[in-house]
Amino acid sequence: MNRLHIFSLLALVPYALALSAPAHSQNVLIRNARVHTMAAQGTLERADVLVRGGRVVEVGSGLAAAGATVIEANGRPLTPGLFGGITALGISEIEQESSTVDRAALVDSGTSGPGFVPRPEFDVTASFNADSAVIGVNRAEGITFAMIAPSASGTLFAGQGAVARLDGGDSPFVAASRTQFLDMGSSATDGVGFSRGAQFMLLEQATREALPGKPLQAGDMRLLTPTGREVLARYLAGGRMAFTVDRAVDIRQVLEFSARHGVKPVIVGGAQASQVASLLAGSKVPVVLEPLLALPGTFDQLGASMENAARLQRAGVPIMFTHFSAGTNQAHKARQGAGVAVAHGLPWDAALAALTSTPADVFGLSAEAGRIMPGSPADLVLWSSDPLEVTSIAEQVWIGGKAQSMRSRQTELRDRYRPTGLTGGPAVPAPRE
Amino acid sequence: MSWKQLGGATLAFFVWSVQASAEPYPSTYQAQSSAPVLIRNATVLDGTGRRLDGADVLIRDGKIVEVGTALLPGDATTIDANGRWVTPGLIDVHSHLGVYASPGVNATQDGNEMTDPVTAGVWAEHSVWPQDPGFATALAGGVTTIHILPGSGNLIGGRGVTLRNVPAATYQAMKFPGAAHGLKMACGENPKRVYGERTQAPSTRMGNVAGYRQAFADAEDYQHQWQKYEAEIAAYDRKKAKDRDPAERPVPPKRDLRLETLVAAMQGQVQVQVHCYRADEMAVMLDLAREFHFKIAAFHHGVEAYKIADRLAQEGVCGALWADWWGFKLEAYDGIWENLAYVDAPKDGCAIVHSDSDEGIQRLNQEAAKAMSRGQRAGLDIPPERAIRWITSNAAKALGLAGRVGTLEPGKMADVVVWNRDPFSVYALPDLVYIDGALAYDRNHPPATPRSDFLLGQPGAAR
Numbered sequence: 001m002n003r004l005h006i007f008s009l010l011a012l013v014p015y016a017l018a019l020s021a022p023a024h025s026q027n028v029l030i031r032n033a034r035v036h037t038m039a040a041q042g043t044l045e046r047a048d049v050l051v052r053g054g055r056v057v058e059v060g061s062g063l064a065a066a067g068a069t070v071i072e073a074n075g076r077p078l079t080p081g082l083f084g085g086i087t088a089l090g091i092s093e094i095e096q097e098s099s100t101v102d103r104a105a106l107v108d109s110g111t112s113g114p115g116f117v118p119r120p121e122f123d124v125t126a127s128f129n130a131d132s133a134v135i136g137v138n139r140a141e142g143i144t145f146a147m148i149a150p151s152a153s154g155t156l157f158a159g160q161g162a163v164a165r166l167d168g169g170d171s172p173f174v175a176a177s178r179t180q181f182l183d184m185g186s187s188a189t190d191g192v193g194f195s196r197g198a199q200f201m202l203l204e205q206a207t208r209e210a211l212p213g214k215p216l217q218a219g220d221m222r223l224l225t226p227t228g229r230e231v232l233a234r235y236l237a238g239g240r241m242a243f244t245v246d247r248a249v250d251i252r253q254v255l256e257f258s259a260r261h262g263v264k265p266v267i268v269g270g271a272q273a274s275q276v277a278s279l280l281a282g283s284k285v286p287v288v289l290e291p292l293l294a295l296p297g298t299f300d301q302l303g304a305s306m307e308n309a310a311r312l313q314r315a316g317v318p319i320m321f322t323h324f325s326a327g328t329n330q331a332h333k334a335r336q337g338a339g340v341a342v343a344h345g346l347p348w349d350a351a352l353a354a355l356t357s358t359p360a361d362v363f364g365l366s367a368e369a370g371r372i373m374p375g376s377p378a379d380l381v382l383w384s385s386d387p388l389e390v391t392s393i394a395e396q397v398w399i400g401g402k403a404q405s406m407r408s409r410q411t412e413l414r415d416r417y418r419p420t421g422l423t424g425g426p427a428v429p430a431p432r433e
Numbered sequence: 434m435s436w437k438q439l440g441g442a443t444l445a446f447f448v449w450s451v452q453a454s455a456e457p458y459p460s461t462y463q464a465q466s467s468a469p470v471l472i473r474n475a476t477v478l479d480g481t482g483r484r485l486d487g488a489d490v491l492i493r494d495g496k497i498v499e500v501g502t503a504l505l506p507g508d509a510t511t512i513d514a515n516g517r518w519v520t521p522g523l524i525d526v527h528s529h530l531g532v533y534a535s536p537g538v539n540a541t542q543d544g545n546e547m548t549d550p551v552t553a554g555v556w557a558e559h560s561v562w563p564q565d566p567g568f569a570t571a572l573a574g575g576v577t578t579i580h581i582l583p584g585s586g587n588l589i590g591g592r593g594v595t596l597r598n599v600p601a602a603t604y605q606a607m608k609f610p611g612a613a614h615g616l617k618m619a620c621g622e623n624p625k626r627v628y629g630e631r632t633q634a635p636s637t638r639m640g641n642v643a644g645y646r647q648a649f650a651d652a653e654d655y656q657h658q659w660q661k662y663e664a665e666i667a668a669y670d671r672k673k674a675k676d677r678d679p680a681e682r683p684v685p686p687k688r689d690l691r692l693e694t695l696v697a698a699m700q701g702q703v704q705v706q707v708h709c710y711r712a713d714e715m716a717v718m719l720d721l722a723r724e725f726h727f728k729i730a731a732f733h734h735g736v737e738a739y740k741i742a743d744r745l746a747q748e749g750v751c752g753a754l755w756a757d758w759w760g761f762k763l764e765a766y767d768g769i770w771e772n773l774a775y776v777d778a779p780k781d782g783c784a785i786v787h788s789d790s791d792e793g794i795q796r797l798n799q800e801a802a803k804a805m806s807r808g809q810r811a812g813l814d815i816p817p818e819r820a821i822r823w824i825t826s827n828a829a830k831a832l833g834l835a836g837r838v839g840t841l842e843p844g845k846m847a848d849v850v851v852w853n854r855d856p857f858s859v860y861a862l863p864d865l866v867y868i869d870g871a872l873a874y875d876r877n878h879p880p881a882t883p884r885s886d887f888l889l890g891q892p893g894a895a896r
Contacts, residue, residue: 096622096762134760248892272892292792294570295535296888302536303893329760336799339859390799390859391806410759410769414811417739417769419778422812 081144085322122159176364465871522577522848554690774808
């Protein structure tokens, strides 16, 4: 039996593009795509997308552009680049090798003071490594932007994260996306008073220190450093704070704290969020959830259900997806999670929005980001088939109009160890100009 | 003297002696009684590599009777499966359900006896909590047979057990009747980290290998003690009654549970399952198996299995793998999407999708779909009827159960999944799951209360 059958797939032009084109900004015309605009135009069949100067300039049919690289999509789906979720991309190469991990600031508290040092001023963007092989692997799976987030490891305040565009460039971070991360609930109690109540007590205490007009008296025990107070004060003036929390009662506490101090909260986790869905919907508080969660990993997650996404969406809560795993090497699995959420009742378009336009909106990217419309950054993915389907593959990724390399450390290994007799992959025709 | 030099009669007697009772902690599993069922007009992937369109599956007395077209129902209840797909019940060869149960609190950490690098005497089944809510979610993913192993903190972690995925108050009532035990061994980073941090052996990979070798050398010595005893007692028993002096009756050696398990491995009575990531370490383990005359059923995790796919196929060793886990530790850094497809490619290649995860076990079909798709893209011809073997018949083979489950051949145990559509899709869900011919799960008629006692009366329990 000859199982070494070479597929005669339709011409996969993007392969050639990836191999031959350096990553400079191009004028690109993507023709005959199923375009999921995530904007007013909805989903367009057999549509064209014209990219110039790193942005989408036109979406329609029968478009032409002299000198543009033409990509024949043959009806395949084109989506905005996908959001990788709450990740450690670029700040953790190999989770179990601490010398490659920069997720947390664990500064020794010394012999006096509390048992932990909250450092809201810690900023993970300072150690972001755009060359990480982990980023290359995830980008080739269609992930073009992600929240790069610190982890608290029992210090209550994890510090500051921001959304990065994964184009390998020198200034990947979106300034408006800055977010302060806090780890609440059962997974954080060990280092923080051994009680959920103590977490909120310490949070209030730190907040009081940081608020203007609350001068500390000499001899007061301070939780924060002067820089920490300054940084936290910025977030208390209408900034965004992401709370990793699952339990309904703790979500209520977070919402009350946020209302009291004018903070824009984001719930990360939210296994029990659907129990307080109307509360979340009422104040449009978004939830970043793991759609594959069906079991209570902790007591805080009792009631976990794969219908969480559908229930929250029905109630009007903005949702986004993330994949929690050992490290974030598989951030791309959020796409599979989105498909699973659809199988469990979430409308398909809502699932794609949770990976594109919703995170762009929640984290303060431009109004056109996470969409395909005139003015959108040309962060695009051409898929082999249904972008939420596990058998689909990202054929080509563009960020800012630049065709990204579809090669990674994994494709190098794949090709080195290809079984004898396989010439591998689809035919590679030359790009059309 | 090696084991192979012993005579068969001695072997049989030895086995009988060491295992003082035929099956301690025996299975009390009873198949549910069931009426005959005819599933009609489905796309059937039978687990042997065949696909039948518009086919029927007849189940009677808990067994597969026939797969074909236009079968006569007789007294069977018919199920119209037009547009739906039918596969064998899925088998996960690597799970810690019950031994690392949900919720993952201190009290449920029963999977790793990390008090000694060689704990071959422990049995995972003695940690299994049948109320783990993960059993029910795995069933909703079509999983009917599960192999539960000890963790990988030790060089030799103990015996694994194969369970039927049925609700029960005791694990014995889930235990797969007649299934061999597994033996869990582990390469690489985990054992050397666990014990190295305590500044005890092993703290290096060479320490790991010395640890396995000494353990098996001890087992050989133990085996010789028993052989000596067997010879002596046989000579004693050959004497005429009047010549026997009860005071001189040979005394058997004291049983050593640890060494007993290793001897059982050398005798081929347990299926040896080896946690191993790197290709070079797998090769060392193959040499170890040769040195001590045991057979490795499967390498588990094996993110570098693709580098030695031909060797694994030649040795008849399966690769129980993930579709896309990689990079969480250095020995997993070389993971690729095509691992399963490459291991499957050689003649006699045996690729298995395993979970090692209470999340992954709910979607083995999706893991297989991802790997199938990437293999196709790499140029391999892997149709669904081939890939389904990765989560059915190949898994059964690695557990020593190829004759009983994993395909829809006549006479096999009637573990059957009716999918709402092509199972190699993210949108696919099992509609019906049969175990030994009895309906174990019906998506459209879910039970009113959770299967797990633990979830009763908890938030979200009544939904």
